[in-house]
Each structure stands twice: as C-alpha cells, then as structure tokens.
Amino acid sequence: MQVQQGTVHIEQHGIDGFPVNHGIRFCIAATRQYTTAHHGVQSQESPLSKPKVLHSREVARTRLFRVEEMGLRFSNGVERTYERLVGFNTGHAAVMVLPLLDDQRFVMIEEYAAGTEDYQLSLPKGLVEPGESLLEGANRELMEEAGYGAHKLELLTELSLSPNYMSHRMQVVVARDLYEMRLEGDEPEPLGVHVFHFDQLPELVQRPDFTEARAMVALYMARDLLRSPQGDVQSTI
Amino acid sequence: MQVQQGTVHIEQHGIDGFPVNHGIRFCIAATRQYTTAHHGVQSQESPLSKPKVLHSREVARTRLFRVEEMGLRFSNGVERTYERLVGFNTGHAAVMVLPLLDDQRFVMIEEYAAGTEDYQLSLPKGLVEPGESLLEGANRELMEEAGYGAHKLELLTELSLSPNYMSHRMQVVVARDLYEMRLEGDEPEPLGVHVFHFDQLPELVQRPDFTEARAMVALYMARDLLRSPQGDVQSTI
Numbered sequence: 164m165q166v167q168q169g170t171v172h173i174e175q176h177g178i179d180g181f182p183v184n185h186g187i188r189f190c191i192a193a194t195r196q197y198t199t200a201h202h203g204v205q206s207q208e209s210p211l212s213k214p215k216v217l218h219s220r221e222v223a224r225t226r227l228f229r230v231e232e233m234g235l236r237f238s239n240g241v242e243r244t245y246e247r248l249v250g251f252n253t254g255h256a257a258v259m260v261l262p263l264l265d266d267q268r269f270v271m272i273e274e275y276a277a278g279t280e281d282y283q284l285s286l287p288k289g290l291v292e293p294g295e296s297l298l299e300g301a302n303r304e305l306m307e308e309a310g311y312g313a314h315k316l317e318l319l320t321e322l323s324l325s326p327n328y329m330s331h332r333m334q335v336v337v338a339r340d341l342y343e344m345r346l347e348g349d350e351p352e353p354l355g356v357h358v359f360h361f362d363q364l365p366e367l368v369q370r371p372d373f374t375e376a377r378a379m380v381a382l383y384m385a386r387d388l389l390r391s392p393q394g395d396v397q398s399t400i
Numbered sequence: 401m402q403v404q405q406g407t408v409h410i411e412q413h414g415i416d417g418f419p420v421n422h423g424i425r426f427c428i429a430a431t432r433q434y435t436t437a438h439h440g441v442q443s444q445e446s447p448l449s450k451p452k453v454l455h456s457r458e459v460a461r462t463r464l465f466r467v468e469e470m471g472l473r474f475s476n477g478v479e480r481t482y483e484r485l486v487g488f489n490t491g492h493a494a495v496m497v498l499p500l501l502d503d504q505r506f507v508m509i510e511e512y513a514a515g516t517e518d519y520q521l522s523l524p525k526g527l528v529e530p531g532e533s534l535l536e537g538a539n540r541e542l543m544e545e546a547g548y549g550a551h552k553l554e555l556l557t558e559l560s561l562s563p564n565y566m567s568h569r570m571q572v573v574v575a576r577d578l579y580e581m582r583l584e585g586d587e588p589e590p591l592g593v594h595v596f597h598f599d600q601l602p603e604l605v606q607r608p609d610f611t612e613a614r615a616m617v618a619l620y621m622a623r624d625l626l627r628s629p630q631g632d633v634q635s636t637i
Binding site: 211213214222223224225226227228230232233235237238239241242243245246247248249274275276277278279280281282283285320321322323324325326327328329330331332351352365368369374375376377379380383384387391 | 472485518602605
C-alpha cells in the first residue's frame with residue numbers, strides 16, 4: 164500500500180562518510196562491507212579456502228520455502244552433502260524496523276506467531292515490495308503493524324538467521340521522528356502495540372513471550388549506540 | 401561421542417532459588433517461565449485469545465526440513481492459511497555454547513556456512529544426542545568444535561529463530577572453568593578458533609563474517625550480566 168501522509172527523510176550513506184545530522188546516527192551496516200580487519204586476540208589457522216560446489220539441486224518447494232541440496236568438496240578433499248533453505252519468503256528483501264519514540268523508548272508489536280504457536284513480542288517486519296526501496300518498505304511495515312510513520316529511517320545492520328542452514332538475511336532499520344499513521348496491512352487481526360524503555364531490556368529478554376534473537380540484537384545494538392560515549396557527544400551537536 | 405576427561409559440574413536450577421556458587425550466575429532461562437508481569441509503559445488491547453487450528457498437514461519433508469501447512473481461525477473470525485517449518489534438524493534439542501575463558505574473554509569458532517556460502521564466526525552449537533542431557537550435549541559440542549571442555553555449564557536463555565515461520569528453538573548455555581580437550585566431531589575440516597574480549601563486541605558485530613543473531617544475543621546478554629552492578633556484587637562473594 165502506498166504511503167499516504169508524511170515526509171520520509173531517507174539517509175544516504177556513502178563510502179566516505181555519513182550525512183551531517185542531529186542526534187545519534189546508526190551507521191553500522193554501511194561500514195560492514197568495509198570492515199576487514201580481524202580482531203582476534205588469539206587465533207589458530209583459519210580454514211579460509213572455500214569449498215567447491217560439486218552440485219546443487221532443489222529437493223523441495225512449497226508456497227514459502229525452498230530447500231536445496233548441495234554437494235561440497237572442502238579444500239582438504241573431504242566431500243559432504245548439505246541441505247539448506249533458500250529463497251525463504253519469495254526472495255524479496257526482508258526488513259525489521261526498530262521504532263524509537265526518543266533515545267530511551269521504543270515500540271514493539273505483539274502478534275500471533277504460527278511457528279511457536281503463541282503470541283510473541285517482536286519488532287515490525289516484513290518483505291520489501293516490488294518498486295519499494297528498503298527504507299520505504301520499512302516505513303510501510305511500520306505503519307501497517309505499529310501505526311507509526313517515521314521521518315527518519317536508517318539502516319542499522321544486516322543479520323542472518325541460521326547461516327549454516329539458511330541463506331536468509333534481514334536488514335534492520337532504525338525509525339525515528341515518528342508520527343501517528345496507520346495503513347491497513349494483511350494482518351488477520353490488529354496487533355498489540357507496546358512501548359518499552361531501554362532500561363527494561365534486561366527484563367524484556369527474560370519474558371517467555373519475547374524470544375526472537377534478531378529483534379533482541381536490534382535492541383541491544385541500538386541501546387549500546389545510543390548510550391556510547393561517542394553517541395553522547397554526537398547527540399549534543 | 402562420550403566425554404573422556406574432565407568433571408562436569410552441572411548447576412541445578414530450582415524454582416525457589418539458585419545454588420550458592422562463586423562468580424556470576426547465569427539464571428535468566430530458569431526464571432523465564434515464571435516471569436509473567438507486563439512492563440509496557442503504554443499498551444493497547446492485546447489480542448491474547450489464540451486462534452483455533454482448523455487443520456494442519458505436512459506439505460514437504462526432506463532429510464533436514466519439514467514444512468507444515470496450518471489453517472487458523474482468529475478470534476475475530478478471520479481465517480488464514482500459514483506455512484511453517486517444523487522439526488528442523490530432526491527434532492533433537494538444539495544447543496549453542498558461549499565458552500568464557502574468564503569474565504572478559506570468550507571463544508568463537510569459524511566455519512564454512514553452507515546457507516550464506518562463506519566462512520562465518522559463530523559459537524559452538526549442535527544437537528543434543530539421544531541419552532545426553534542438554535548440558536552434556538553442550539559440553540560435547542564445545543569439545544568437538546572449539547577444543548575445550550567446561551567444568552561449569554549453565555543455561556543462559558532460550559531463543560527462537562523466526563517465531564512466525566519456524567517452531568525451532570535453541571538453548572543457549574554458558575560454559576566456564578574451561579580446560580583444553582578435543583573430541584573428534586563430524587566437521588569436514590578443522591574449525592578456526594578465536595578468542596575475543598567483550599570490549600571488542602561493538603566491532604565484532606560489525607564484521608561481515610559475523611551475522612548470526614542468536615550468537616550476538618548470547619554475547620550481549622552475557623556481557624550485560626557480567627558487567628551489571630548485581631553481577632559485581634555476586635562476583636565478590
């Protein structure tokens with residue numbers, strides 16, 4: 164569904180720097196691909212020569228899931244057959260949104276999770292639709308699931324689900340300068356919307372109805388950035 | 401493979417309390433199911449009446465994956481058909497291990513990830529084998545993948561993968577009082593073993609070869625517990 168109201172300010176991250184902007188900037192994801200130094204204090208030899216793909220074939224396909232079998236030969240000559248989930252969820256980019264009301268409070272949604280068969284807290288998320296940019300898709304999901312739009316959307320990080328078994332990756336976006344705005348989505352029932360304070364994070368991650376690792380990472384990462392000494396300096400600019 | 405050396409001290413967590421022990425205790429998981437209070441600062445009505453399962457059937461099964469289709473009727477009468485991944489990885493309990501060398505340093509492994517097709521940093525993990533307890537399985541995986549055994553193993557938390565689409569859950573165990581001990585596992589090549597300091601966590605989560613959300617949560621959660629004021633008090637007992 165198209166955005167009907169509100170101006171979206173999308174941060175453009177370049178290689179050389181980040182736009183001048185008030186408040187904390189979330190720029191981890193933009194630096195990811197340029198971070199190559201290894202910081203291990205102590206290392207053994209790393210097996211960095213990638214195995215050769217001997218064959219790959221689809222072994223199952225359903226409406227949402229596709230399973231691939233892959234024959235690999237490792238650099239030491241050992242051959243193994245792997246199965247992995249590919250193209251989970253139709254192949255569109257997946258995005259998760261962390262909506263910040265201010266530097267202390269964030270919004271979570273509560274919805275029925277068919278996988279774990281209970282109501283779970285999470286962050287708004289979904290698939291970017293054809294013709295949408297990543298941040299436009301993030302803003303639409305935010306409006307559909309939480310009833311907020313955001314004037315500022317910034318990429319925080321990219322997370323994998325289970326890198327050994329799944330190709331799936333999810334982009335995590337921080338949304339700020341929120342305004343009330345609800346779009347009708349494809350949810351079967353209205354989602355619960357809850358506001359928490361970052362001070363509640365240690366209790367929150369203990370709750371039986373909050374178990375999703377990717378949403379937890381988004382919260383820990385944003386909290387650390389907001390509370391880092393560097394962040395404090397930036398926020399006073 | 402059986403443990404050949406070293407004494408495993410397994411913490412028994414009860415409902416009423418935790419064993420007296422030196423150092424920080426990781427006891428989040430044990431309190432999870434008893435935490436029911438909601439801490440939302442602001443809440444809308446929560447949709448807590450679970451949908452009714454109208455039907456469910458298996459739509460695909462491979463060596464590792466099983467996909468189920470489920471018809472649901474929500475409390476407002478809306479009906480939807482869902483697909484979810486169930487019994488991922490043969491249904492054995494999955495366990496991830498965070499090995500601590502001390503209160504500052506932890507061990508990570510580096511292995512080829514067939515899902516993302518690159519070498520990735522992660523924590524030792526695997527499936528608990530028949531006849532093993534969760535913590536025994538955690539110790540065996542630690543020996544096979546990282547070359548350490550642990551005298552102390554404690555449950556940290558339980559994480560889900562993608563609760564909307566997958567039933568999969570993983571237990572996260574903290575391993576301490578480590579000793580060198582390698583068991584032969586089923587890895588096709590030796591894994592890289594790296595030691596990091598919790599001060600490196602902000603850089604670590606930016607690395608393109610560390611993307612797994614569940615391992616990140618384990619690190620953030622343990623670091624917060626080790627550095628919490630309460631932790632400082634406990635560690636001086």
